[in-house]
Amino acid sequence: MSENQAVKEMIGKVFSNIADAIETGEFRKKTKIGLTTMGSEHGVENLVKAAEQAANRASGYEVVLIGPKVQTDLTIYEANTEEEMHKVMEQLLDSKEIEGCVTMHYNFPIGVSTVGKVITPGKGKEMFIATTTGTSSPHRVEAMVKNALYGIIAAKANGIKNPTVGILNVDGARQVEKALKELKANGYDLTFTESMRADGGAVMRGNDLLAGTPDIMVQDTLTGNVFMKIFSAYTTGGDYESIGYGYGPGIGEGQNRTILILSRASGVPVVANAIQYAAELVKGNLQEVAKEEFKKAKQAKLEDILKALTKDTKKTKEEDEEEVTAPPKEVVTGSISGIDIMDLEDAVKALWKKGVYAESGMGCTGPILMVSEEKLDTALAILREAGFVAGESPDC
Secondary structure: OOHHHHHHHHHHHHHHHHHHHHHHOOOOOOEEEEEEOOOOOOOHHHHHHHHHHHHHOOOOEEEEEEEOOOOOOOOEEEOOOHHHHHHHHHHHHHOOOOOEEEEEOOOOOOOEEEEEEEEOOOOOOEEEEEEEEEEOOOOHHHHHHHHHHHHHHHHHHOOOOOOEEEEEOOOOHHHHHHHHHHHHHOOOOOEEOOOOOOOOOOEEOHHHHHHOOOOEEEOOHHHHHHHHHHHHHOOOOOOOEOOOOOOEEEEOOOOOOOEEEEOOOEOHHHHHHHHHHHHHHHHOOHHHHHHHHHHHHHHOOHHHHHHHHHOOOOOOHHHHHOOOOOOOOOOOOEEEOOOOHHHHHHHHHHHHHOOOOOEEEEEOOEEEEEEOHHHHHHHHHHHHHHOOOOOOOOOO
C-alpha cells in the first residue's frame, strides 16, 4: 500500500467515526464488548446469531467474538478450546482491547459473585438478582450483606442513581436486615423498599419477587441462581432461556475485569441482552462505581459489622446451663419482628432476665416475639441493647 493510500484510509476512518458519533450521539471511541462462543448447549451458531443481533442494535459499542472461526462479519479473536478462549479473553481485557466480556462457566475467586438482571412476569419490571453465581463469603449472612452491596454497585453502574433494596424472606434475612440497617445508620446511603403486601417491611415475599417490588432483590447465591433459571425460562419449559439479561457481572473487591456470566442454556435473546448489559456497565464505569461504594461502605464500618456476624458466639458451658425463670405470665398482644429464627429463644430469655414476660411465635413475615402492649417499648430497648434488633420493628 502506498503512503497516499494509507493516508486516504486513515482519513476515511476518521470521517466514518465522526459520522457514527453524530448518528449515535456518542463521541468517545466505541467500546468493544467480547463474547466467547464455546460452551453453549445450543451450539456456537446460537451465540454468533445473538452477537450479530446485539451488533445490529448497538449504540456506542462494537461486538467481537472469541472462539473458533465462523462465517460472520464480526471480528474474531481465534481460540479453539475453552481454556484458550478464557486466556485470550483475559488478555484482551487486561490490554483494554475489549472493556467487557460475556462468557460461560468462568470461575471467580471467593469474594466475587454475579448480579443478574431479570424481567419480572408480574409487571414487566427489570430487577437485579443479588447474587446469582459465585461466592461472596463462605458465611451465609455475611455473603448476603455483601450481595446487597454488589447489587447496589451493579444497579448504580446501570444508571439507577438511588436503587431500592429488598431482602427475600430466606434463612438469615433478619440478620441481614439488621446488619444493613446498622450500615445505613453509620452513614451508608442505602434505601430499603417496602413489600407490596399490606404489612410492608423490607423483607420481601414471593409476591414481591414476581412483581419486582425492589430494584435489587437480595438472597443467597444458590437461591438467586434458581430464580435466574426460572425467570429466564418459565415460558419455554426450561431448556432454552429466552428472557432477561443473564447472570451478570462478577463483583467484589479486587475484581478489575468486567466479566458477565451466561447459563449454557441461554438462548439468542438472553445472550444479546447480556452483551447490552455489559456495554451499559462499561459506559456506567462499573469498576469506578465499585471502588466508590466499597470505600463508602468501609467508612460506615462495614468490616466491623461483618466481623460481628462471623465471630464465635457459642455460649460457655456455664451460660448454657444457666436457668432463666420466666416472669409471671401476661397477655401478650404486642409483636416484635426482625429477629432471626436462630436467635429467637435467646431473645426471649434476654427479656425474661430483665423481668419482661415474652413468648416466641410466627407472624406473617416470619418469627416474632410477643410481649404486652404496655411493655413493647421497654422490650425493644432491651433487645436493641442486646443486639437482637436494629431499630424499631413495626407490628405485623
